[in-house]
Amino acid sequence: VQLVESGGGLVQPGGSLRLSCVASGGTFSRYAMGWFRQAPGKERESVAAINYSGWNTYYADSVKGRFTISRDNAKSTVYLQISSLKPEDTAVYSCAASRILRVVTTVESYDYWGQGTQVTVSS
Numbered sequence: 092v093q094l095v096e097s098g099g100g101l102v103q104p105g106g107s108l109r110l111s112c113v114a115s116g117g118t119f120s121r122y123a124m125g126w127f128r129q130a131p132g133k134e135r136e137s138v139a140a141i142n143y144s145g146w147n148t149y150y151a152d153s154v155k156g157r158f159t160i161s162r163d164n165a166k167s168t169v170y171l172q173i174s175s176l177k178p179e180d181t182a183v184y185s186c187a188a189s190r191i192l193r194v195v196t197t198v199e200s201y202d203y204w205g206q207g208t209q210v211t212v213s214s
Contacts, residue, residue: 092117092203099208107174112186119167123189126171128182137196176212183207
């Protein structure tokens with residue numbers, strides 16, 4: 092499975108972005124998906140996850156109410172709508188696919204990773 096993210100960029104505090112992750116090389120609906128981020132000098136952290144069908148989701152406390160994960164299995168794409176951005180949201184955002192169908196949040200639970208897209212929040 093190959094994953095390619097897009098949608099990152101430079102945004103002012105309070106702004107919004109929609110990240111996309113397109114999957115290829117596998118049956119997308121057979122994977123749970125997650126979004127992670129890693130800021131310089133910090134560990135990779137899970138920010139959102141969604142099960143194979145899209146019915147169940149998870150959000151880290153730091154992003155609840157601001158981030159929304161969704162998926163379109165027909166397009167083999169998972170999205171992360173991020174809003175009310177803060178400077179501390181600056182990081183490389185990566186999507187990942189897990190053969191575990193339910194929502195999972197640990198790095199070790201994911202089998203495939205994208206290269207990531209940079210999100211920078213700055214005025």
